[in-house]
Amino acid sequence: MKENIVILTGAGISAESGIKTFRDSNGLWENHAIEDVATPEGFARNPALVYRFYNARRAQLHEENVVPNLGHKSLAQLEQHDGFNVAIITQNVDNLHERAGSKKVLHMHGELLSALCRYSNQRTYYDADFDESTECSCCQRSGGLRPDIVWFGEIPMYMDEIQTLIEQANHFVAIGTSGQVYPAAGFVNFAKQLGITTTEINLEPSDNNYLFDHTYVGPASEAVPRFVSDLITNKNN
Structure with missing residues (x-):
């Protein structure tokens, strides 16, 4: 059995x-405060920073030494x-x-290789950079994609x-x-x-x-x- x-x-x-185990002993995530890169409020406040942060982490998965x-x-x-x-x-x-x-x-x-559309709540496989200008494949609208990551304060x-x-x-x-x-x-x-x-x-x-x-x-x-x-x-x- x-x-x-x-x-x-x-x-x-x-x-x-x-x-990288990206939270260090000071509670920072790769030199960024958690509140800035891992909360819905941080994303609303400075989406460009959050996109850059997760684009860099996604790119790391393609490095030769990451296996x-x-x-x-x-x-x-x-x-x-x-x-x-x-x-x-x-x-x-x-x-x-x-x-x-x-x-x-x-x-x-959540997953780095996924994007969540805030308009449709649909998930899409994504292994490249994206930001507020990226057009969503499910609804053909821009400005709706966010990293498909469960941030602090989310379930x-x-x-x-x-x-x-x-x-x-x-x-x-x-x-x-x-x-x-x-x-x-x-x-x-x-x-x-x-x-x-x-x-x-x-x-x-x-x-x-x-x-x-x-x-x-x-x-x-x-x-x-x-x-x-x-x-x-x-x-x-």
Whole structure:
């Protein structure tokens, strides 16, 4: 019988792939205040700055050194195993899970390679720069496209689907997350209430590590393959 594995990933799984963990110790995002580049109010106040910020982050995905690491690849391999149904919930807005081969990925905080039309509420794949002058492909109007990113003060995506996935899970795994950003930080509490096995994989134990049954410590490129190998071995025994 297949086991349902729900995996939450955060910035820690992409750090080794050349993706900047763009919030530094001072709370700045690449030298910008969060209020200026990651809120609806900041976008209304200075849209040109916000467009430039996300255009630069989108361009980073095309850099030669930005590639999926063994952590991403191991999760894709786990998804291909006959004994597991794997769903990835990611807080990351990059496309590294997809590039590694994962098919079931929910981007709860949005995606860099997507634009949201404020006129139609339709999403469009976008891998190039865009700004207030860009014409939307769905309505042929300009001025309506915004980065398809969940900003502070906005509701994360797929929350109902995420709840259902966790309710049906046999195992909940958190990889490379701080355990401080809600609602994602609360997923492990929900899993524990349901009696689901929980595992944390991180460079160091998070603030809510006490809620996890198992812990793997180390870089994602080393710890995730180790976890996947143990999971498959236990399944086969």
